[in-house]
Amino acid sequence: MVNPVLLIVIPLGLTFAIPLCGFISKRMVKYIPILGMIFNLVIAIALIPQVMKAPIIIKLGGFPVPFGINLMVDTLAAFLVALISLVGLMISIYATHYIKKGATQNYHMLYLLLLVGASGIVLTGDIFNLFVFFEILCISSYALVAYNGDKPGIEAATKYLIQGTVGSGLILIGIALLYGRFGTLNMAHIAQQIHSTTLLSMFVPLAFLLTGFGVEAAILPLNAWLPDAHSSAPSSISAILSGIAIKTGVYAIIRVIFILFGAHSLLHFILFLGLLTLLVGELAAFRQNNIKRMLAYSSTGQIGLIIFAVGLASTMGIEGALFQITAHALAKALLFLAVGYMIYRSGSMEIDSLAGMGKKMPVVSIAATIGVFSLIGFPPFVGFASKFIIVKATLAQNDLLLTILLGFVLLATVIECAYFLRVIQILYFKNSSQHSKQSLGGTSPAVLIPICIFVVFIVGLGIYPEVLSKILNSAARMLLDRGAYIRSVLSP
Amino acid sequence: MIYYIGAIGLIIIGLYIVLTKRNLIKIIIGLDLFETGIFILLICAGYVRGGTAPIFSEAGIDASLMVDPVPQALVLTAIVIGVATLALALSLAIRLYRHYGTLDMQKIRELKW
Numbered sequence: 001m002v003n004p005v006l007l008i009v010i011p012l013g014l015t016f017a018i019p020l021c022g023f024i025s026k027r028m029v030k031y032i033p034i035l036g037m038i039f040n041l042v043i044a045i046a047l048i049p050q051v052m053k054a055p056i057i058i059k060l061g062g063f064p065v066p067f068g069i070n071l072m073v074d075t076l077a078a079f080l081v082a083l084i085s086l087v088g089l090m091i092s093i094y095a096t097h098y099i100k101k102g103a104t105q106n107y108h109m110l111y112l113l114l115l116v117g118a119s120g121i122v123l124t125g126d127i128f129n130l131f132v133f134f135e136i137l138c139i140s141s142y143a144l145v146a147y148n149g150d151k152p153g154i155e156a157a158t159k160y161l162i163q164g165t166v167g168s169g170l171i172l173i174g175i176a177l178l179y180g181r182f183g184t185l186n187m188a189h190i191a192q193q194i195h196s197t198t199l200l201s202m203f204v205p206l207a208f209l210l211t212g213f214g215v216e217a218a219i220l221p222l223n224a225w226l227p228d229a230h231s232s233a234p235s236s237i238s239a240i241l242s243g244i245a246i247k248t249g250v251y252a253i254i255r256v257i258f259i260l261f262g263a264h265s266l267l268h269f270i271l272f273l274g275l276l277t278l279l280v281g282e283l284a285a286f287r288q289n290n291i292k293r294m295l296a297y298s299s300t301g302q303i304g305l306i307i308f309a310v311g312l313a314s315t316m317g318i319e320g321a322l323f324q325i326t327a328h329a330l331a332k333a334l335l336f337l338a339v340g341y342m343i344y345r346s347g348s349m350e351i352d353s354l355a356g357m358g359k360k361m362p363v364v365s366i367a368a369t370i371g372v373f374s375l376i377g378f379p380p381f382v383g384f385a386s387k388f389i390i391v392k393a394t395l396a397q398n399d400l401l402l403t404i405l406l407g408f409v410l411l412a413t414v415i416e417c418a419y420f421l422r423v424i425q426i427l428y429f430k431n432s433s434q435h436s437k438q439s440l441g442g443t444s445p446a447v448l449i450p451i452c453i454f455v456v457f458i459v460g461l462g463i464y465p466e467v468l469s470k471i472l473n474s475a476a477r478m479l480l481d482r483g484a485y486i487r488s489v490l491s492p
Numbered sequence: 493m494i495y496y497i498g499a500i501g502l503i504i505i506g507l508y509i510v511l512t513k514r515n516l517i518k519i520i521i522g523l524d525l526f527e528t529g530i531f532i533l534l535i536c537a538g539y540v541r542g543g544t545a546p547i548f549s550e551a552g553i554d555a556s557l558m559v560d561p562v563p564q565a566l567v568l569t570a571i572v573i574g575v576a577t578l579a580l581a582l583s584l585a586i587r588l589y590r591h592y593g594t595l596d597m598q599k600i601r602e603l604k605w
Contacts, residue, residue: 128566135573142580146587154587155600158516161584165523165577166510172530172570173503179563180537 001050002043004073005058007081008120011036015112022105029105033092033112040085040119047078052474055488057125065489066189072125072489076322076475080122080251083326086457087243087333088115090450094337095236097446098344107147114140114240121248125489127178127260128185130252131171138164138216141245145233156228163225167215174208181205188489191260191482206263209256217249219307220277223300227284230296231349235340238292242299243333247325250306254321254479257310262482264313271311275405278304282415290349291339294419295332298375301412302328308409309390312397318476319469320390326461326468327386331374334454338368341447351426358428364443365427367451372420374458377413382458385465387413495536502529516588516595520581527574531567538563 014036021028050056055074059065092111099107117137124130142164146157179185181201182193194202211222218226226246230238257263257270281301288294302324309321339354341364346353358365374381377388394406461468478484502525509522538560546558585595592600 128569132569132573135577139573139576139580142577142584146584149587151591154584154591158581158584158588161577161581162510162519162523165581166507166526169503169523169526169530173533175566176530176534176537176563179534179566183560185562185566 001056002046003058004043004047004056004071004078004123005060007040007043007123008116010039011112011116011119015109015116018105018109018112026105029108030092030096030099033095033108033115034089036112037085037089037092037115040115041082041089044078044082044085047073048075048082048471051075051078052471055478055485057489066184066186069124069126069129070186070489071123072187072485073123074475074478074485075471076251076479077122079322079471079475080247080325081119083329084115084118084122084244087329088118088240090453091236091239091243091333091337093446094239094450097444098236098340099234102147102149107144110140110144110147111237111240114144114245118244118248122251125187126185127175127187127190130187130255131168131175134171134213134216134248134252135168137245137248138168141229141237141241144237145229145241147234147237148232150232152228152232156225156232160225160229163215163222167212167222169212170208170215171212174205174212177205177208186489187255187260188486191262192486192490194261202261206256206261206266209260210253213249213252213256215249216246217253217307218246218277218300218303219273220280220300220304223277223281226300227293227296230299231290231292235292235336235343238296238340239333239336242296242336243329246299246303247306247329250303250310250325253307254310254318258479259482259485267311267313269311271308271405274304274307274309274311275408276304277301278308278412279408280304282412282419286415286419288419289351291351291354291423292336292343292349294351294423295335295339298416298420299328299332301416302332302375305387305390305409305412308405309393312390312393312402313480314393314397315473315476315480316389316393316396318479319472320386320393322472322475323382323386323389323465323468326472327374327382327458330454330458330461331371331381331383334451334458335368335371335375337447337454338364338371338451341443341451342368351423354423355426355430361443363448364451367455368427369424370455370458372424374462376417376420379462380459381462382465382468383462385462385468389469495532495539499529499532499536502526502532505529514596514598516585516597519597520578520585523581524574524578527570527577531570531574534563534567534570 014032018032051073052075058071060069117133120133142157142161146153182190215222278301281297285294285297306321306324309317342357374383377383394402506522506526540559543557543559546561
């Protein structure tokens with residue numbers, strides 16, 4: 001068995017090997033993130049069958065559990081690490097071609113650091129360790145948003161930094177209150193001592209933690225940074241922020257609600273927040289003329305859908321939420337990469353400037369179309385499977401209120417359909433006015449490979465969703481079984 | 493008790509500055525005050541009045557008088573994180589000033605909803 005701590009240690013080591021490699025060969029540097037992510041992907045996939053039987057607990061430094069930091073690798077963690085490394089791998093391949101200007105060495109370093117942070121958040125079983133990894137992810141993403149150094153990039157990064165720092169400050173207050181109450185930082189050990197969240201002394205830290213993680217997850221009142229940051233960053237960074245970074249916020253919220261506090265009374269509130277986020281995100285996306293801003297708002301909407309599914313709190317609801325996380329990570333990363341490449345060639349972010357791209361870049365446009373169809377939820381793609389599970393889970397609750405709310409969810413899908421199909425129409429059926437004659441030349445393989453692999457995954461998982469749903473069902477059951485989590489960590 | 497009031501006061505002052513001031517440098521100072529308040533709050537959680545350092549050098553020190561070392565370790569970590577954030581924020585402020593010639597966040601609004 002491979003020790004899961006290597007999932008964090010190897011990429012972290014490689015991160016700091018990058019400047020050293022830069023002394024030897026500048027060109028080698030951009031392949032190091034690929035190396036690290038291939039390693040993580042292989043290990044994580046190898047771990048999944050093992051952890052589906054029983055979660056693996058790693059005691060770092062050999063300290064017994066409530067005193068030392070432990071890693072908790074259950075199905076959810078192993079699966080998410082696999083997803084993070086898959087998306088990370090594809091985007092790092094894309095970046096070898098896309099990132100040419102500026103301090104490329106620093107870009108690759110920060111990028112790998114961001115992925116280390118994301119993997120660490122998913123794996124750790126210690127609440128303060130979670131905060132530290134969260135900060136690693138946040139600080140590297142602030143810097144990466146500003147990577148281009150242009151006006152909008154710097155402005156977006158500044159806003160993101162101010163909001164993100166306040167958010168992580170709130171997380172730290174929550175942790176301080178929990179530590180003051182229980183004198184421990186281990187999530188299982190805290191969870192063992194929390195029996196009810198109705199007490200004010202429990203509700204206050206819960207509220208601080210949820211608000212703090214909500215900033216990174218971009219839940220409705222806290223999402224002001226997202227459209228700026230995602231649209232002003234370089235496209236490869238928008239892809240990783242939309243695909244992975246905001247999902248880690250959602251992951252942290254799921255862990256805090258279900259494992260740490262067992263706060264089932266709060267779930268209806270979460271459900272409403274998710275629905276509001278969904279509707280506002282989709283409506284805001286509808287009136288955008290900038291394609292990357294539209295995709296960013298659509299990310300907000302999709303996060304709302306995930307939160308809605310989490311709020312259902314049934315095994316099937318959680319399974320739907322995790323399925324949606326996967327589907328959105330794949331489709332949105334694909335879209336940002338494909339659209340990013342079109343912007344790179346055409347030089348404009350306006351939707352109208354994409355006119356005629358269907359003829360000029362057939363492969364990239366078809367990939368973008370598939371990504372859009374998957375996001376909307378057309379049948380042979382993975383987005384259909386995830387939305388179908390969420391609808392099924394909502395109806396299975398047999399609650400009139402939920403059925404009405406589901407109507408709003410489907411309404412949001414219709415809005416989504418409307419603005420995305422407009423993009424498709426411009427892509428294929430509108431002739432561009434001026435520079436339509438000039439040919440754009442061939443597409444680099446470093447762009448085509450990741451895009452094609454994403455398409456293969458989207459179509460493959462859409463046709464065979466059972467592959468995924470078996471893993472996700474196990475993850476959802478483990479997540480809802482709070483007692484088993486506590487026992488498996490605390491028993492020696 | 494007075495420590496808690498001080499810590500929470502600092503947090504609130506910091507948040508107030510972040511929310512109301514327009515100058516970016518003042519906002520960054522506000523963020524720093526906010527973080528410092530949280531650090532003091534964490535230290536308070538482990539403080540024992542009249543306590544000593546938790547080192548077993550002399551025999552006969554009552555264990556209940558020892559100050560909890562964990563929050564101090566946490567605060568050290570958090571301070572390092574805070575320094576990194578602050579450095580990044582200040583460098584962004586420099587770049588922002590070069591682009592716009594002002595640090596007034598009301599005037600810096602290329603990006604809108």
